[in-house]
Amino acid sequence: MATGSALVTIVTSTYSMIWPRHWEKAEHRVVQPVMSPRDCCDEHPSIALPPPPYRAQVTTFGADCRLTFLSEPWLVADFLGVQIRIIDRKQKVPYDGAKWDLLWSDPEGVVDGWALSPQYAEKGLISSHVTTLIKMYTARKKIWKNKGVKPSKFEVSVAQALFHVKKGNQELRDDLKDMYINTAIGAGCRARRRATPQPTRHGEVGMRRRDSMMMKLLVTRPIPVAVEITGASTRVIEVLNPEDDYIWIHDYHLLALPSFLRRRFNRLRIGFFLHSPFPSSELYRSLPVRDEILKSLLNCDLIGFHTFDYARHFLSCCSRMLGIEYQSKRGYIGLDYFGRTVGIKIMPVGINMMQLKSQLQLPDLESRVAELRKQFNGKTVLLGVDDLDIFKGINLKILAFEHMLKTHPKWQGRAVLVQIANPRGGSGKDVQGLKAEIEESCTRINEQFGRSGYSPVELVNRTLSSVERMAYYTVAECVVVTAVRDGMNLTPYEYIVCRQGIPGLDGGDAPKRKSMLVVSEFIGCSPSLSGAIRVNPWNIDTTAEAMNESIALSENENQLRHEKHYRYVSTHDVAYWSKSYIHDLERSCRDHFRRRCWGIGLGFGFRVVALDRNFKKLTVDSIVADYKKSNSRVILLDYDGTLVPQTTINRTPNETVVNIMNALCADKKNVVFIVSGRGRSSLEKWFNSCPELGIAAEHGYFMSRKKQYMFVDQFKSSQNERLYPSSSHVSHESCIEAVTPHLPWMDFVRETVGEKPTVNGSTEYLPLHEHSCVNLIGLNLDRETFFRLGRTRDEQWQINNQCSEFGWMQMAEPVMNLYTEATDGSYIETKESALVWHHQDADPGFGSAQAKEMLDHLESVLANEPVSVKSGQHIVEVKPQSVSKGFVAEKILSMLTENKRQADFVLCIGDDRSDEDMFEGIADIMRRSIVDPQTSLYACTVGQKPSKAKYYLDDTNDVLNMLEALADVSEEVGSPEESEILSPSEEA
Numbered sequence: 001m002a003t004g005s006a007l008v009t010i011v012t013s014t015y016s017m018i019w020p021r022h023w024e025k026a027e028h029r030v031v032q033p034v035m036s037p038r039d040c041c042d043e044h045p046s047i048a049l050p051p052p053p054y055r056a057q058v059t060t061f062g063a064d065c066r067l068t069f070l071s072e073p074w075l076v077a078d079f080l081g082v083q084i085r086i087i088d089r090k091q092k093v094p095y096d097g098a099k100w101d102l103l104w105s106d107p108e109g110v111v112d113g114w115a116l117s118p119q120y121a122e123k124g125l126i127s128s129h130v131t132t133l134i135k136m137y138t139a140r141k142k143i144w145k146n147k148g149v150k151p152s153k154f155e156v157s158v159a160q161a162l163f164h165v166k167k168g169n170q171e172l173r174d175d176l177k178d179m180y181i182n183t184a185i186g187a188g189c190r191a192r193r194r195a196t197p198q199p200t201r202h203g204e205v206g207m208r209r210r211d212s213m214m215m216k217l218l219v220t221r222p223i224p225v226a227v228e229i230t231g232a233s234t235r236v237i238e239v240l241n242p243e244d245d246y247i248w249i250h251d252y253h254l255l256a257l258p259s260f261l262r263r264r265f266n267r268l269r270i271g272f273f274l275h276s277p278f279p280s281s282e283l284y285r286s287l288p289v290r291d292e293i294l295k296s297l298l299n300c301d302l303i304g305f306h307t308f309d310y311a312r313h314f315l316s317c318c319s320r321m322l323g324i325e326y327q328s329k330r331g332y333i334g335l336d337y338f339g340r341t342v343g344i345k346i347m348p349v350g351i352n353m354m355q356l357k358s359q360l361q362l363p364d365l366e367s368r369v370a371e372l373r374k375q376f377n378g379k380t381v382l383l384g385v386d387d388l389d390i391f392k393g394i395n396l397k398i399l400a401f402e403h404m405l406k407t408h409p410k411w412q413g414r415a416v417l418v419q420i421a422n423p424r425g426g427s428g429k430d431v432q433g434l435k436a437e438i439e440e441s442c443t444r445i446n447e448q449f450g451r452s453g454y455s456p457v458e459l460v461n462r463t464l465s466s467v468e469r470m471a472y473y474t475v476a477e478c479v480v481v482t483a484v485r486d487g488m489n490l491t492p493y494e495y496i497v498c499r500q501g502i503p504g505l506d507g508g509d510a511p512k513r514k515s516m517l518v519v520s521e522f523i524g525c526s527p528s529l530s531g532a533i534r535v536n537p538w539n540i541d542t543t544a545e546a547m548n549e550s551i552a553l554s555e556n557e558n559q560l561r562h563e564k565h566y567r568y569v570s571t572h573d574v575a576y577w578s579k580s581y582i583h584d585l586e587r588s589c590r591d592h593f594r595r596r597c598w599g600i601g602l603g604f605g606f607r608v609v610a611l612d613r614n615f616k617k618l619t620v621d622s623i624v625a626d627y628k629k630s631n632s633r634v635i636l637l638d639y640d641g642t643l644v645p646q647t648t649i650n651r652t653p654n655e656t657v658v659n660i661m662n663a664l665c666a667d668k669k670n671v672v673f674i675v676s677g678r679g680r681s682s683l684e685k686w687f688n689s690c691p692e693l694g695i696a697a698e699h700g701y702f703m704s705r706k707k708q709y710m711f712v713d714q715f716k717s718s719q720n721e722r723l724y725p726s727s728s729h730v731s732h733e734s735c736i737e738a739v740t741p742h743l744p745w746m747d748f749v750r751e752t753v754g755e756k757p758t759v760n761g762s763t764e765y766l767p768l769h770e771h772s773c774v775n776l777i778g779l780n781l782d783r784e785t786f787f788r789l790g791r792t793r794d795e796q797w798q799i800n801n802q803c804s805e806f807g808w809m810q811m812a813e814p815v816m817n818l819y820t821e822a823t824d825g826s827y828i829e830t831k832e833s834a835l836v837w838h839h840q841d842a843d844p845g846f847g848s849a850q851a852k853e854m855l856d857h858l859e860s861v862l863a864n865e866p867v868s869v870k871s872g873q874h875i876v877e878v879k880p881q882s883v884s885k886g887f888v889a890e891k892i893l894s895m896l897t898e899n900k901r902q903a904d905f906v907l908c909i910g911d912d913r914s915d916e917d918m919f920e921g922i923a924d925i926m927r928r929s930i931v932d933p934q935t936s937l938y939a940c941t942v943g944q945k946p947s948k949a950k951y952y953l954d955d956t957n958d959v960l961n962m963l964e965a966l967a968d969v970s971e972e973v974g975s976p977e978e979s980e981i982l983s984p985s986e987e988a
């Protein structure tokens with residue numbers, strides 16, 4: 001393949017695979033436009049297919065494309081004229097009920113046949129699949145007995161996994177009995193009962209029915225994945241060229257395929273398009289395999305949906321169930337998933353214009369149109385074209401039509417509803433019931449409103465050829481779609497194109513074209529048809545009104561709406577759709593080979609962690625070696641998510657953290673700082689027992705080098721006071737060391753307590769060096785005295801004095817108040833230099849949606865203020881522009897350099913976006929040579945995710961282990977020259 005070529009493998013299990021026709025726009029090769037595969041097979045049964053496998057080499061968009069189809073063999077007919085490689089999905093489960101992954105075959109093909117799924121069998125998760133599979137097998141057995149039909153090889157392998165077949169009986173295997181029999185069959189029956197719409201009286205369309213339909217959608221739709229996928233993945237894997245290929249998977253049957261493929265080929269470029277609706281999180285979350293399906297989809301690079309609603313449901317499921325939030329970057333929505341950005345594409349599929357146009361030229365069409373015109377002469381035809389399926393809302397449409405005839409009697413004798421009910425939807429009990437219901441409605445209406453030569457409802461209960469279908473479209477004044485749920489539904493698009501006809505074929509002046517649509521708001525094409533009358537099909541009255549309005553519309557309005565729709569449908573055809581999708585898929589995968597990928601996790605939990613080539617895990621050995629070699633070290637540590645996990649409620653540092661801090665601070669080669677967004681009071685309180693620790697609070701608005709005791713002042717003011725040790729003695733931790741340059745104070749201590757403090761470990765403390773450390777432990781000072789002797793950190797906070805203007809707070813606070821009132825569980829944290837809106841305790845989806853909205857709102861309100869508005873871990877924060885963790889890093893390192901103590905070892909660790917400023921700041925400092933280029937620089941993020949840091953550690957445990965290793969090799973007390981790096985005077 002040429003460099004830069006696009007290799008597209010398209011995998012589908014059900015669709016009539018019309019997509020490849022978009023290759024007809026190929027630059028160097030034209031794919032013969034042919035009829036739909038179904039029509040091909042129906043109308044040209046003599047087409048002989050060459051034996052598979054077929055190689056595909058189509059040049060399109062200026063690139064070589066290899067198309068790999070996972071589909072039915074008859075689809076090959078569609079691509080005569082192109083060499084394609086086709087993968088036959090052999091093991092199709094021959095029933096249409098619910099299926100879970102009770103049975104599982106090894107996707108890697110190492111183990112033959114089918115087995116019980118260890119994952120769900122072990123967890124004891126059950127559903128109706130056991131019942132259904134048992135029914136399936138027993139039914140087959142009966143047929144076999146009665147008619148001599150043998151079960152297929154697949155059915156036998158199913159049976160082997162479930163029954164003691166080899167022993168010659170149908171008994172369910174013993175190990176399954178206990179696990180499933182009592183629970184599964186009960187649950188299965190309940191699920192099926194719930195799933196079956198209860199018969200309703202005419203016109204009574206209540207929530208019960210709707211709910212049950214929704215349940216059915218959930219119970220039946222995503223389920224076959226597990227069973228069907230196995231054969232599919234094996235075959236796809238066989239033919240893939242993972243380095244070159246793009247793979248585009250279609251629809252819910254193959255929802256699990258991305259995980260299988262990702263596991264096999266970590267770097268494969270995978271796209272997925274869901275042609276069905278994605279349920280709302282409220283419904284979706286009741287699926288036992290909800291996380292697995294989400295994770296499988298997240299193993300793709302681009303996930304496509306027809307409408308924003310479906311995408312929104314998916315995104316909200318990711319947020320609620322996996323805690324993954326999406327971001328919008330320059331109009332593209334993406335989810336960061338372990339270092340990979342999973343793109344979201346929202347675009348409804350289009351129709352195949354070329355194919356439809358060629359069909360409109362078929363000779364039979366004209367005569368069929370003439371026949372229909374004659375049949376419906378003088379009548380206004382409303383048309384419905386649907387599969388006979390409970391989701392298509394056919395009876396709702398008929399009931400609405402009946403209502404229209406009643407409420408607008410002018411249409412009696414004039415309006416006809418032609419309902420084509422294509423029996424493709426299956427032949428189960430549901431469909432039988434539906435058929436009976438529809439027929440009953442039609443008979444009733446025809447009896448009530450019909451007369452000689454006029455049947456108000458024409459029910460066409462058979463599959464039509466494409467010519468017949470187009471003839472009906474041509475004569476219909478209006479198409480009515482009242483599906484209660486449908487992924488896309490291309491009927492309105494086909495209708496519009498048919499009503500437009502073929503220019504030139506009409507002869508003479510082409511008449512002004514007209515078409516009118518009444519469409520359900522629950523179908524995927526609805527948002528794109530702005531000229532249609534949109535209805536809630538459950539509301540019979542409004543649907544009836546919409547039907548009336550559509551056929552009573554003025555000619556001019558009708559024409560204008562048609563033109564608008566035709567413009568859209570003809571430009572947004574399947575070619576446009578697939579081209580746009582592939583373009584986005586290429587863009588989403590741009591960085592694939594620049595990344596190093598690691599696969600982690602089992603089963604559907606498998607995911608790939610994609611990291612920059614230079615991004616590595618920080619190894620303790622290497623950092624310890626560099627640490628030991630160095631003489632001037634800077635250690636900058638974020639707090640939340642770095643030293644304490646984000647998941648804990650009590651964020652106080654534990655003893656380990658405090659000990660590590662003290663051990664690191666004890667080494668006088670070290671300057672150690674906590675660099676946090678938190679306020680100074682909590683940090684000071686938490687690290688009260690770490691007097692040597694530097695603290696940069698509120699992202700560096702406040703900085704304090706360490707808890708110093710300026711004893712001389714205290715001495716002067718308190719030398720005449722007597723100090724009495726009391727029973728409440730200074731705790732060990734609060735009294736570790738005090739640094740003093742002041743000899744008089746030592747005398748004061750000695751006089752006061754009658755004991756000699758140790759200085760630099762020795763009781764021989766005179767003459768005191770100005771950097772001496774005085775050990776107060778054992779001096780029996782009471783708490784009051786101790787604090788009176790020293791000055792607390794409070795008095796030593798340096799303030800970032802570039803920001804003195806806080807008028808913006810008055811502007812930001814009311815905005816935050818609005819959102820707080822409207823978002824239950826949220827609250828505002830008022831810091832000294834910043835305002836933070838927290839939504840961790842709000843509803844996850846609503847909270848993050850409100851946060852995005854607030855971010856925009858604040859950015860516009862504060863556009864001219866010297867502030868930055870940033871989002872973080874469940875927060876939106878407004879803080880002064882000049883304050884950032886990057887600024888803290890720069891300040892500390894520059895100060896060391898100015899003091900001729902240039903750092904030769906820098907470690908900075910952080911987990912969130914504000915820490916990225918620190919990593920960026922450090923990189924900038926290196927570029928500007930503020931630090932020696934030979935400096936050992938360890939910028940480290942917590943968690944494997946895209947970062948400006950070069951290293952990562954997995955979690956806070958890893959961070960503490962590593963810091964502990966550094967603490968272990970630290971020296972307790974350094975030489976006097978090494979001890980003071982940032983002197984108070986320099987700090988001032």
Ligand SMILES: O=P(O)(O)OC[C@H]1O[C@H](O[C@H]2O[C@H](CO)[C@@H](O)[C@H](O)[C@H]2O)[C@H](O)[C@@H](O)[C@@H]1O
Pocket residue numbers: 638639640641651675676677678679829836838840872873874875877912914
């Ligand atoms: O810079 P960091 O040390 O990572 O601190 C950042 C923010 O920490 C605090 O918020 C975080 O903890 C809250 C619970 O205590 C939690 O609700 C929130 O979601 C976390 O982001 C702090 O309240 C913020 O002001 C800091 O900016």
